[in-house]
Amino acid sequence: MNSAPISINTAQHLYWFGRYVQRAQTLLVEMLESYDYVLDREFEHGKKLFAKLGIEAEYNSGLDFLRVGVYGSHYGSVDSIIKMARENAIETRHLLDERGFATLNKIYNHLCEGHDRAISPAYLEEIIDNCSLILGIFSSELDRTRAYQLIRFGQQIERFDLILRLYGELDMVVADIDVINSIARQLNRQYRPINVTTSDIPKFLLFLNGVVDKVIHKEPFGSLQSQSQA
Amino acid sequence: MIEPISPELQKFYDIFESVDQTKVSDFKDFLESNAVNFNLFKEGNFIERSFPFDMIPRIIPKAEFDHLEAGIIQRVKALNAFLNDIYTDQKIMNDGIVPREYVDSAKGFLPEFMGIIPPQAVRTHISGIDLVKDAVSGNWIILEDNLRVPSGVSYPLTIRRAFRHTYPEFFESMKISKIKHYGDQLKAAMDYVNTGGLNVVLTPGRYNSAYYEHSYLAKITGATLALGEDLVVENDEVFLLAYNGEHLRVGAIYRRLDDDFLDPEAFEPDSLIGVRGLTRAYRAGNVAIMNSIGNGVADDKGIYYFVPEMIKYYLNEEPILSNAPTYLPYYEKDREYVLANIDKLVIKDVAEAGGYGVLFGNRLNPQERQEIIDLILADPRRFIAQEVIEFYDLPCMMEGGIVPRKADLRAYVIHGDTISVSMGGLTRYAMEEGNYLVNSSQGGGFKDTWVVEL
Numbered sequence: 001m002n003s004a005p006i007s008i009n010t011a012q013h014l015y016w017f018g019r020y021v022q023r024a025q026t027l028l029v030e031m032l033e034s035y036d037y038v039l040d041r042e043f044e045h046g047k048k049l050f051a052k053l054g055i056e057a058e059y060n061s062g063l064d065f066l067r068v069g070v071y072g073s074h075y076g077s078v079d080s081i082i083k084m085a086r087e088n089a090i091e092t093r094h095l096l097d098e099r100g101f102a103t104l105n106k107i108y109n110h111l112c113e114g115h116d117r118a119i120s121p122a123y124l125e126e127i128i129d130n131c132s133l134i135l136g137i138f139s140s141e142l143d144r145t146r147a148y149q150l151i152r153f154g155q156q157i158e159r160f161d162l163i164l165r166l167y168g169e170l171d172m173v174v175a176d177i178d179v180i181n182s183i184a185r186q187l188n189r190q191y192r193p194i195n196v197t198t199s200d201i202p203k204f205l206l207f208l209n210g211v212v213d214k215v216i217h218k219e220p221f222g223s224l225q226s227q228s229q230a
Numbered sequence: 231m232i233e234p235i236s237p238e239l240q241k242f243y244d245i246f247e248s249v250d251q252t253k254v255s256d257f258k259d260f261l262e263s264n265a266v267n268f269n270l271f272k273e274g275n276f277i278e279r280s281f282p283f284d285m286i287p288r289i290i291p292k293a294e295f296d297h298l299e300a301g302i303i304q305r306v307k308a309l310n311a312f313l314n315d316i317y318t319d320q321k322i323m324n325d326g327i328v329p330r331e332y333v334d335s336a337k338g339f340l341p342e343f344m345g346i347i348p349p350q351a352v353r354t355h356i357s358g359i360d361l362v363k364d365a366v367s368g369n370w371i372i373l374e375d376n377l378r379v380p381s382g383v384s385y386p387l388t389i390r391r392a393f394r395h396t397y398p399e400f401f402e403s404m405k406i407s408k409i410k411h412y413g414d415q416l417k418a419a420m421d422y423v424n425t426g427g428l429n430v431v432l433t434p435g436r437y438n439s440a441y442y443e444h445s446y447l448a449k450i451t452g453a454t455l456a457l458g459e460d461l462v463v464e465n466d467e468v469f470l471l472a473y474n475g476e477h478l479r480v481g482a483i484y485r486r487l488d489d490d491f492l493d494p495e496a497f498e499p500d501s502l503i504g505v506r507g508l509t510r511a512y513r514a515g516n517v518a519i520m521n522s523i524g525n526g527v528a529d530d531k532g533i534y535y536f537v538p539e540m541i542k543y544y545l546n547e548e549p550i551l552s553n554a555p556t557y558l559p560y561y562e563k564d565r566e567y568v569l570a571n572i573d574k575l576v577i578k579d580v581a582e583a584g585g586y587g588v589l590f591g592n593r594l595n596p597q598e599r600q601e602i603i604d605l606i607l608a609d610p611r612r613f614i615a616q617e618v619i620e621f622y623d624l625p626c627m628m629e630g631g632i633v634p635r636k637a638d639l640r641a642y643v644i645h646g647d648t649i650s651v652s653m654g655g656l657t658r659y660a661m662e663e664g665n666y667l668v669n670s671s672q673g674g675g676f677k678d679t680w681v682v683e684l
Contacts, residue, residue, distance in 0.1 A: 011473030
């Protein structure tokens, strides 16, 4: 495993790799939950899910809901999230486990090939399993390389972000804040642990961004600006 | 003409008969799943594509490779001596072995770097020597020396591992030379010239056709993969901008970009992929740049003509391997011959690479023929002409059977404390029958190269 020092660009890509894989996995789990509602309980449930993520999307059936979630022309589609995850993986593949990289690339290839294919819940479950495999590889307790810590850092930040956006549960995040503090401290000795002092979720999301900036310095940063705004 | 089947290749076929041939498709799956790409730019579009692979390896008997190895090492030794000489004393020019005007007019010669001696006096850290096997004489012939940024080594290294996993039977039954030490050898070469600090692989980025290779080489050497913007020069020293805010000194840079883009301060001012001030650090002896700045002069196809003379001059040895018969239109006598025989020659633009700027005289229509004649007359230094080498085809598994395709060999040479040739190399083949251009950038595919001892 390459344990050489990591540049700012590479660190950002590792961090975003962790975020996007986590985002894809969580979104797919949520979509499958919603799918059950859309089928026979609450047709609008899927729209509510999209709305929580700032997405406006229409669908005309349960399967169409899944199709829109995977291939819809919005930034939150699984297709575009996996594409972003893969871009970050390509940039950092020298630091990644080959099996993890290949698993993600296979998901990407299948999604690229399957634009005209019907989307089934089983297919989404398969992607969820593969995302879990990828995150599992990089969460191995035996591997403490900085590259994997940066992926875990991104994964945790994304978890917090999604918990707040989807459930609005600040308490769940506060309970886990030491996880972030611990990873951040390992990544950057200058980092000082933080406490949550606000109950305002938008403020807390901004605060989280500040935590990231304390761990990964921002310059140079050109190629990553659009990503961090996504 | 297809190369006759050697006992070593026959052994491969015999084993292949006994294995599960349906697993051949595993290679394609492997290359696609792992995005083992050699990307292309076509009409301004970036095309991400797997590098086409043919599973029948080029097999070179060990004794034959030993001869090649000796000739290649001899050649790289002479080329390194030549580069050191022309950037310092210029003895070979003063002695009239290589004409001064030929060096001075080479696009890759950078007189502003005269007098700079790189760490350990090594300039040709990683070379790619292109050879073909002449079907008439059966001899290996050198076609090109690539001393700037030769690419391709990652592909045979990657596929060898897949081969061992898919078909262990070959490796159990045949004595195939190992190539897995390449990463260690490259790292040792980096360490050898390192001036104190990190080893870095400098990449132009993800949209470079060989980006897969850049990341692969960083992985196997343990070097940091960096973009130009990740490095900064302070007080003539190079530093990596680490994510945690530290500036870490860099001692060796394996750069995977051409001189023109390396430092906007010294070369192309609009370069966005270089490192501002890098050449200052190089001049000050504070960083090793691999390969050295200014190597393009020895890559020049016109200078290629003189390599056999360099070997005699610097090493006092006879060349072990031959050049293709080459003419320099720069000289009147050669020019007359070239113009009179253009239909049977290959014309090459000296500053081009990757199969670009290569014209086969027998395929030119009258207008194209006249155009190239006019260009030669206007700027004879820009071209060389070579006799067409009828090099061997190799068997390739295509179109549902085994078909012949032209193929060359790129041998990889690492110059650290010692000079070593990777015991394999990249065999490139043309996709179409009768096509002599095998370059990856021309859409060609690749094979692994096995050095086999019976």
